[in-house]
Amino acid sequence: MFRHSQLESVKASIAHPAHAALPLHARIQRAVRQLIVDGALGPGKPLPASRALASSLGVSRDTVEAAYARLHAEGFIERRVGSGSFVAPMPEFTPGRRLSRRDALLRSQAPKLSLRGEAMFRSGGVREMLLPRPFAHGVPDTRFFPLPLWDRLERQLRKEVGAQALLHGDPQGAEPLRRAIADYVNLERGARATAERVLVLTSSQQALSLCAQVLLDPGDRIVVEDPAYYGARKAFDAAGLECLPVRVDRQGLLVERIAAEPRKARAVFLTPSHQFPTGATLALDRRLALIEWAARQQAWIIEDDYDSEFHYAGKPTACVQGLDPHDRTIYIGTFTKSLFPGLRIGYAVLPPQLVEPMTVARTLMDGHTASMAQLTLARFMEGGHFGAHVRLMRGVYAERLDLLARLVGRHLAGLVEARIPGGGLQMPCVLAPGLSERAAIEAARGAGIALLGLSALHAAGDGEAGFLMGFAAYTPQEIEAAVRRLAAALRAAARS
Known part of the structure; x- marks a missing residue:
């Protein structure tokens, strides 16, 4: 039988609000299992008969039997016909054993992470406010978003595609959305895109991580604007890259300093349309000079066009990718700023030679982006609603x-x-x-x-x-x- 304190512990666990959603037999199972794990019930100790425990807890015998059956299936107890239920021996784990000082110290220490894991943890990650307060940056107003229209388009698609939308999706992205994105960036941003060159992702941050890991090796150098978007620098640091900061003035990145940099870089990251955080636009002559530098060095240009939809004076300058005849530019965009953050859809327009490697690498991260959201967004764009x-x-x-x-x-x-x-x-x-x-x-x-x-x-x-x-x-x-x-x-x- 249980001692009084053990029985009270089981009763308290059953009644705890945190366990309220669990079936009663599962609460009893967890409570008894915890006594075993804590060492309060050692190997070989008998458990109360199911009828007796049911009476003590004020539940049915079937409920206790169900709890014991699960404990037996998990290997925590043995059931012997005619003798009852007993705590099973566990030679690899001794319940109740006091930790030595050394073991206790090891448990209290931070886990041993990889160099990349340590860099990611130290960076603090990229965290967004769930409920933004004034004046949190980069947050759109979702109150204007036409939710009834979006819901209608989604219902139409569910009728059309049925259970097909519940299956795995194309890791490169749904073809209708890739086509809509290509049409949009060609028209509005002067890009040179086709549906075959678009990779649909969950965010621009995922695109940056992919670029860092697929295109560059730990120790490689990448030019980064100074000041720069913090999420990019964190992604590059986590990948073990050496970031070379290059100053920004009122005309954007000082491109001439890249060519003069004695430590040759294999890539450059920039936000040329609307530099983060200064708001500067990269001048056309600097764009062309950067393209020629990348071609000579066989380096990559990573162009983050994160909020170019929102310009308030004149026409925006064509994106760098559209000016690059050498196919050295990766163009990154997102719908987080233009529509709503919860959509979780971004994209990259890739040089043809990078489409397959980047798509394969993406499958190791998260497989694919949710199909229904992609198809609904495609229909939203095709109908002119996005514009x-x-x-x-x-x-x-x-x-x-x-x-x-x-x-x-x-x-x-x-x-x-x-x-x-x-x-x-x-x-x-x-x-x-x-x-x-x-x-x-x-x-x-x-x-x-x-x-x-x-x-x-x-x-x-x-x-x-x-x-x-x-x-x-x-x-x-x-x-x-x-x-x-x-x-x-x-x-x-x-x-x-």
Whole structure:
């Protein structure tokens, strides 16, 4: 029989709210198993008869029998006809054995990771807010998204494709979506794409990781903009690459410094249409010079066109990939910013010689992107709804950027200088001399406001003190209220 304390332990475990969703026999099984694992019931110890335990717990005998049957199937107990149930011997594990000091120390230490695993863990990963607060950057406004239309298109597709959508999908991506993406980037971004060159992925971050692991070896050098998108640098660091930072000015990456760099790079990563975080656009002469450098060096250009849909003045410059006659450019795009983050669809337009290697490598990561989401997005794009939504949101975001710039000038004068971008979903702001970036971000956090610091985006962490203010996801009323709270918080921080 159980001792009183053991019986009470089983009762407490059964009644615990965390186990409420489990069937009663499974709760009893888990509770008894835990007593065995903890060493409270040693090998050979008899268990109470099922009738007796059922009576003590106030359950049916069948319930206890079901729990014992599962424990027996798992190898925790033995059942002997005419004798009862007993804890099974477990020679490779001695329940209740006290850990030696050495064993206890080893258990308390951090796990031994691979060099790549250690780099990934140290980076902190790329985390997004589940419920973004003003002024979280890079977040679109999902309240305008035509969900009823999307739902109707998805229902139509379910009727048409039926159970086919439940099977494995093409690892390169659904052909209708690849065709729609190619048509879109050719028309809107001046790309040179075909459906055969498009690889559908879950995100631009996955595309960066693929490029780092498939195209480059640990120790290889890659040129990275300075400042740069933090997710790219983390992906390259995790792959063991040596990042060579090259400064950015008002015309984008200083391409002439790449050619002058004595440490030859095998790739360059850049955001030429709307540089993150400065908002600069790479000048045409620099684009052409970069293409020629890559051709001479047989290097790769990794072009991240993360939010080019949202430009607010004039026509956007054609993408680098469309200007590259040598097929050395990988063009990366995403629907996270243009539609909604939960869609989890990005893509890469690849040089023909990379399509098969990158597709095969992708199968080792996650196999394929969900078929129904791909097919629905393809139908959404084919019907002209994607273009219409982007045009609508471009106007909405332009008004919000204009409002944010005016409010910052009115309420944060003397504290920050706004640098109004020509596109994108966030506005860089530089702090006045003498103000601490860390103090400003902490003060904003205390006021319920999320800011991304600028200095940490520089390779040496020595850039101008300031922050990014995302404006796309917030209504005019939310923007004004948040700017007022931020102004109060920053003025209080400046006085302290």
